[in-house]
Amino acid sequence: MSATAATPSAAIPGLGRRIGSLRKERRWALITAYISLIVAAIVMLAPPLYMLLTSLKTSAEISNPVGTPWIVRNPTLDNYWALISDPMFRGFFFNSIKVTVCVVVLTMVISVFAAFSLARMKFFGSQVLATGVFLTYLVPDTLLFIPLYQIVGALGLLNSTWGLVLVYPTLTVPFCTWIMIGYFASIPKELDEAALIDGANWMQMLTKIFIPVALPGIIAATIFAFTVSWAAFVYPTAFITRPDEMPLTIGVVSQLIRGDTFAWGQLMAGALLAALPPVIVYAFLMDYYIAGLTAGATKG
Amino acid sequence: MAQVKLNRIVKEYEGGVQAVKGIDLDIADHEFVVLVGPSGCGKSTTLRMIAGLEEISKGEILIGGNVVNDIPPRDRDIAMVFQNYALYPHMSVYDNMAFGLMLRKFPKEEIRRRVENAARILDIGMLLDRKPKALSGGQRQRVAMGRAIVRDPKVFLFDEPLSNLDAKLRVQMRTEIKKVHQTVKTTTVYVTHDQVEAMTLADRVVVMNHGVIEQVGPPTELYHKPATKFVAGFIGSPAMNFIPAKLANGGAALNIVLPGGISLPVPEARAKRYAGHAGKEVLFGIRPEHLTEVRPNDHRPNLAHLKLTPEVVEPMGMETLAHIWLEGAEVVARIDPSVPAEPGRALPLAADMGQMHLIDPQTDRVI
Numbered sequence: 221m222s223a224t225a226a227t228p229s230a231a232i233p234g235l236g237r238r239i240g241s242l243r244k245e246r247r248w249a250l251i252t253a254y255i256s257l258i259v260a261a262i263v264m265l266a267p268p269l270y271m272l273l274t275s276l277k278t279s280a281e282i283s284n285p286v287g288t289p290w291i292v293r294n295p296t297l298d299n300y301w302a303l304i305s306d307p308m309f310r311g312f313f314f315n316s317i318k319v320t321v322c323v324v325v326l327t328m329v330i331s332v333f334a335a336f337s338l339a340r341m342k343f344f345g346s347q348v349l350a351t352g353v354f355l356t357y358l359v360p361d362t363l364l365f366i367p368l369y370q371i372v373g374a375l376g377l378l379n380s381t382w383g384l385v386l387v388y389p390t391l392t393v394p395f396c397t398w399i400m401i402g403y404f405a406s407i408p409k410e411l412d413e414a415a416l417i418d419g420a421n422w423m424q425m426l427t428k429i430f431i432p433v434a435l436p437g438i439i440a441a442t443i444f445a446f447t448v449s450w451a452a453f454v455y456p457t458a459f460i461t462r463p464d465e466m467p468l469t470i471g472v473v474s475q476l477i478r479g480d481t482f483a484w485g486q487l488m489a490g491a492l493l494a495a496l497p498p499v500i501v502y503a504f505l506m507d508y509y510i511a512g513l514t515a516g517a518t519k520g
Numbered sequence: 521m522a523q524v525k526l527n528r529i530v531k532e533y534e535g536g537v538q539a540v541k542g543i544d545l546d547i548a549d550h551e552f553v554v555l556v557g558p559s560g561c562g563k564s565t566t567l568r569m570i571a572g573l574e575e576i577s578k579g580e581i582l583i584g585g586n587v588v589n590d591i592p593p594r595d596r597d598i599a600m601v602f603q604n605y606a607l608y609p610h611m612s613v614y615d616n617m618a619f620g621l622m623l624r625k626f627p628k629e630e631i632r633r634r635v636e637n638a639a640r641i642l643d644i645g646m647l648l649d650r651k652p653k654a655l656s657g658g659q660r661q662r663v664a665m666g667r668a669i670v671r672d673p674k675v676f677l678f679d680e681p682l683s684n685l686d687a688k689l690r691v692q693m694r695t696e697i698k699k700v701h702q703t704v705k706t707t708t709v710y711v712t713h714d715q716v717e718a719m720t721l722a723d724r725v726v727v728m729n730h731g732v733i734e735q736v737g738p739p740t741e742l743y744h745k746p747a748t749k750f751v752a753g754f755i756g757s758p759a760m761n762f763i764p765a766k767l768a769n770g771g772a773a774l775n776i777v778l779p780g781g782i783s784l785p786v787p788e789a790r791a792k793r794y795a796g797h798a799g800k801e802v803l804f805g806i807r808p809e810h811l812t813e814v815r816p817n818d819h820r821p822n823l824a825h826l827k828l829t830p831e832v833v834e835p836m837g838m839e840t841l842a843h844i845w846l847e848g849a850e851v852v853a854r855i856d857p858s859v860p861a862e863p864g865r866a867l868p869l870a871a872d873m874g875q876m877h878l879i880d881p882q883t884d885r886v887i
Contacts, residue, residue, distance in 0.1 A: 410606035413573050418620035418667070419594040428619075432610040 275299050275488035282484045299489035311464055312471030315381050319467055322385040323449040327392040328442055335400030336426050350401060357394035365458045372459055379462045388449045396441040403437030439505055447498055468494040522584030522674040522707060523549050530578035531565050539565045541731040552701050554710045556718035557728035564679055567711045571677050572596050584674055599668035600677040605660040607652040614648040617666045638669040658689045678710040694720055715755050727751045749884040752877055758808050763849045765804040767797050776804050779847035787822040787873050794878055805877035808854040814868045822874040829866045
């Protein structure tokens with residue numbers, strides 16, 4: 221038996237060929253992967269690239285295309301300067317930041333508490349409630365804005381950024397709570413029992429054990445809440461008509477399109493500036509985001 | 521430090537399943553008590569009720585003379601070591617050990633003194649700045665014990681603390697736990713499914729099965745005088761042999777007749793105890809270590825000789841185990857490795873009848 225094991229692998233017929241074919245298979249898998257990734261990257265990145273190129277062109281060049289539109293003949297930053305020096309555009313930016321910060325804070329406070337109690341405190345109906353929270357996420361905002369319009373109107377918050385602070389959590393809280401429930405549930409039960417015996421109450425257990433341990437999940441949920449409220453379009457379109465209360469998403473569209481006059485260069489510049497904060501956030505926190513979304517997938 | 525008293529403790533889950541069926545137990549101050557039994561016997565549930573992690577359905581638990589049924593875990597003055605260590609992953613070893621004291625608002629210098637003292641006892645002084653993920657299994661277990669020691673609680677609770685360690689480390693940590701108990705002398709309740717751990721660590725062993733206590737006693741008592749078939753089979757490794765037999769009344773003396781017609785004499789000293797069962801079916805119990813090769817100049821009284829044919833022979837190094845099948849009943853004999861034993865060849869054996877047990881198959885109690 222041991223003698224057979226000691227013989228070189230070449231002695232076993234067919235083994236060498238099989239290794240070769242494995243290497244070949246792997247090469248084909250890599251080639252296929254690269255081709256599909258390149259195609260995907262082109263499809264995904266072409267629009268933003270086109271936006272960037274357009275934003276660097278003068279209005280004259282945009283309205284009078286000569287040759288390929290993928291080349292900028294007279295690059296200029298005028299579109300950006302025009303926006304940045306415009307107090308109204310700065311107001312849109314400020315409104316977006318205000319609404320997003322408030323929504324993120326509100327969402328995280330609500331969903332961390334909700335998720336902790338749903339994941340750890342056994343109480344009557346906790347299971348049903350946890351499912352219910354997720355189900356509310358499945359109602360699309362394009363449907364929800366009709367009843368919400370009435371509610372926001374009744375509260376006198378139409379045409380106010382505070383109205384947005386009130387309604388965005390209907391989109392963010394359910395999903396963030398769901399992520400956090402999953403994350404908290406992946407924390408071993410013995411950890412809270414150890415804390416309980418060490419003398420912690422529920423609040424200390426949450427702040428001193430759960431939040432630090434679940435930090436990747438919390439960051440993932442925060443990024444989600446940030447993205448949703450930064451990019452929200454339906455609610456502000458429905459609830460805000462006064463320019464000084466508009467966030468970026470609708471501000472850019474409503475103020476830079478006058479009738480049938482499209483300020484294409486500024487539109488593209490504005491959209492790119494608006495997309496900048498999420499890009500920066502993702503670039504720095506991507507690893508946490510992935511770790512948070514895949515929590516509990518593997519035991520580790 | 522304190523005594524622990526369990527009064528008719530019952531744990532009933534929804535749907536009426538009883539995990540613990542009314543057990544009584546008195547644990548003295550400084551005592552090391554081990555709850556042992558197969559999985560699902562209720563030992564962990566009992567421990568968790570003492571800790572306050574499970575509600576008590578019926579009965580009372582007293583720690584230091586006070587009923588603690590409605591007292592939350594943090595106010596019971598207990599410390600617990602978990603099977604998977606349950607260290608806080610985001611805290612250093614120092615903070616893990618200091619956490620309980622910090623929550624109790626101990627002064628900083630006192631915390632430092634206690635943590636350093638515990639670290640010295642457990643020899644983990646050089647690990648205090650590390651995070652749990654940078655520790656080996658044995659080191660984590662030490663930190664978990666350190667977290668318990670620094671609190672200086674009335675009672676230590678251990679829930680299968682060595683189950684996640686490899687065999688070699690388990691033996692080492694077992695000694696470590698015994699050493700710690702000899703140093704700090706805190707009343708300890710220790711749960712394990714491993715009878716070797718129970719035997720080596722305990723002042724008293726509590727054998728549990730199906731939610732009831734089968735027997736309580738010092739390890740040697742459980743080994744030599746088991747009260748039930750379960751205890752007889754659970755304590756000792758390899759397990760005791762049980763052979764269906766008949767207690768025959770052969771004139772003045774009693775004989776045990778094994779399958780295959782083998783007849784073994786009952787020692788005179790036992791005759792009176794077994795007299796009531798003469799002529800009845802019994803289970804003959806004998807430990808493998810009391811069924812050995814025939815030794816020259818063997819002066820043990822009450823030796824009975826018999827010849828059996830092993831079917832499997834397992835050399836273990838310090839001993840050899842011979843497996844014999846007696847009409848369906850497996851019998852293991854523990855023989856000296858120098859004795860030539862081969863499967864299929866009859867082996868002369870000596871049974872130490874002074875160490876035998878008879879079990880009533882109706883009640884499963886040792887007669």
